[in-house]
Amino acid sequence: MFSVRRPGAARLAAATLVAGLVASASIATAGTAFADGGATAKLGGLTDEVGKIRITEKDGDEFTETGGLFTMQVEGGGNLFTYCIDLYTLAKTEYDYKEVGWDESSLHNNPDAGKILWILTHGYPEQKLEDLNAKIGATLTKGDAAAGTQAAIWTLSDGVKATPLDEDAKKLTEYLLKEAVQLDEPTASLSLAPASVNGKPGEKLGPITVTSNKKEGTSVALSPGAPEGVKVVDEAGKPVTTAGDGSKLFFDVPAGTADGAAELTASLTTEVPLGRAFVSIDGPSQTLILAGSSASTVTAKAGATWAKTGPVPAVTVAKDCAEGGLEIVASNSGDEPWTFDLKGTSYTVGAGETKTIALPIGEDEAYNFTITGPNGFSETFEGVLDCKTAPSPEPSTGTPSETPSGTPSAGTPSETPSASPSTPAPSTTTDASTGTTGTTGTTGGDLAETGSSNATPMIAGIAVALVLVGGGAVFFLRKKKAAGQ
Numbered sequence: 001m002f003s004v005r006r007p008g009a010a011r012l013a014a015a016t017l018v019a020g021l022v023a024s025a026s027i028a029t030a031g032t033a034f035a036d037g038g039a040t041a042k043l044g045g046l047t048d049e050v051g052k053i054r055i056t057e058k059d060g061d062e063f064t065e066t067g068g069l070f071t072m073q074v075e076g077g078g079n080l081f082t083y084c085i086d087l088y089t090l091a092k093t094e095y096d097y098k099e100v101g102w103d104e105s106s107l108h109n110n111p112d113a114g115k116i117l118w119i120l121t122h123g124y125p126e127q128k129l130e131d132l133n134a135k136i137g138a139t140l141t142k143g144d145a146a147a148g149t150q151a152a153i154w155t156l157s158d159g160v161k162a163t164p165l166d167e168d169a170k171k172l173t174e175y176l177l178k179e180a181v182q183l184d185e186p187t188a189s190l191s192l193a194p195a196s197v198n199g200k201p202g203e204k205l206g207p208i209t210v211t212s213n214k215k216e217g218t219s220v221a222l223s224p225g226a227p228e229g230v231k232v233v234d235e236a237g238k239p240v241t242t243a244g245d246g247s248k249l250f251f252d253v254p255a256g257t258a259d260g261a262a263e264l265t266a267s268l269t270t271e272v273p274l275g276r277a278f279v280s281i282d283g284p285s286q287t288l289i290l291a292g293s294s295a296s297t298v299t300a301k302a303g304a305t306w307a308k309t310g311p312v313p314a315v316t317v318a319k320d321c322a323e324g325g326l327e328i329v330a331s332n333s334g335d336e337p338w339t340f341d342l343k344g345t346s347y348t349v350g351a352g353e354t355k356t357i358a359l360p361i362g363e364d365e366a367y368n369f370t371i372t373g374p375n376g377f378s379e380t381f382e383g384v385l386d387c388k389t390a391p392s393p394e395p396s397t398g399t400p401s402e403t404p405s406g407t408p409s410a411g412t413p414s415e416t417p418s419a420s421p422s423t424p425a426p427s428t429t430t431d432a433s434t435g436t437t438g439t440t441g442t443t444g445g446d447l448a449e450t451g452s453s454n455a456t457p458m459i460a461g462i463a464v465a466l467v468l469v470g471g472g473a474v475f476f477l478r479k480k481k482a483a484g485q
Contacts, residue, residue, distance in 0.1 A: 222240060
């Protein structure tokens with residue numbers, strides 16, 4: 001989702017998320033869209049519930065990879081378990097991720113997306129280990145079950161043949177692929193829509209609809225940040241501090257209120273639904289799909305702007321993976337036209353008009369643009385478009401390439417795949433957070449294609465040394481969480 005930071009005095013200081021894009025804004029008396037909501041989580045790394053998987057590509061080339069469950073820590077509280085749905089892309093530890101719908105991820109054009117959800121529902125860890133063993137006549141360990149589930153997912157997410165090396169894990173993969181049927185996309189854990197409303201003083205601005213996967217007994221906490229006299233109300237005009245799934249909310253802006261803006265934060269403790277996609281908001285990193293959730297804090301934000309006269313602009317930006325770019329919706333609820341420039345082109349939005357603009361962006365392409373308006377209105381959007389699974393890397397010349405593998409938490413030596421010409425080569429990447437470069441499998445914050453690392457033996461040795469001197473062993477070199485994160 002897009003990450004929107006609004007340091008302007010008319011807004012609360014906040015970091016909010018909208019579909020895969022990092023946006024910052026400086027606003028005086030008018031503003032734009034906030035996030036539609038969901039869980040935000042930091043990628044930790046692979047758990048010890050992993051196993052070896054043989055990958056056979058369409059051209060017949062093979063290599064061995066480690067696959068299994070990742071851990072993620074939810075901002076505000078909670079833990080998630082996820083699988084990879086982007087085999088050839090590096091996973092960046094400590095990167096922040098955002099819950100998104102399938103249309104904002106590599107699943108947008110995957111005809112087997114619903115079958116992947118079925119695999120998650122009938123695989124590990126959603127199903128108990130003893131139940132899986134009874135169903136397929138096996139003696140799976142947790143690592144076997146995770147590897148078997150991951151292999152089935154990779155087969156459908158990346159178009160490869162993924163086969164666990166363990167025979168029982170292989171049985172699970174075969175069972176999941178044979179029985180899988182299409183399921184409907186899960187609902188967002190929490191959202192507010194639309195994410196932005198605008199109008200004039202004396203009006204009720206909205207409605208903003210609350211949606212949550214927690215249908216029964218939902219009690220979404222509402223925290224408005226608004227000038228004195230401006231209230232958040234329900235359809236009957238009654239001020240509210242909580243809401244339920246399907247509730248309609250409005251900003252009640254009394255006549256005579258000075259031009260300004262308000263923000264609404266909704267929060268809920270719930271389990272994030274299986275099958276929700278997670279994409280990085282810090283830069284290119286492996287796309288993940290939810291396999292399990294503890295009770296987690298999820299949030300959504302919506303904003304309102306108003307002015308007595310002149311243009312009253314609002315801008316929402318959404319990732320449009322089907323079209324390969326961004327969809328920008330600019331509206332003007334004022335009584336005069338509003339003209340702005342976007343990447344060298346001028347657009348005019350008439351009074352009471354809404355204009356939709358398609359902005360093509362290349363896959364993995366960085367973008368940065370600013371939209372300005374009256375009364376100090378200024379929105380800057382920047383980020384990277386990530387809508388596709390990465391293709392198999394081209395083989396390097398010279399020394400046969402080695403695909404990083406191994407179980408980081410167990411400290412086992414990595415396994416070298418067959419040295420076929422098309423075996424994915426270690427790729428040199430740039431860490432978006434530091435600007436430094438590193439090679440796949442190094443310990444500089446990067447995980448290999450599945451989150452594993454060639455440096456596992458070295459990390460394990462360091463960990464042992466730390467234990468011997470009374471230090472703590474941290475296999476993924478996790479950074480301390482920043483204050484207020």
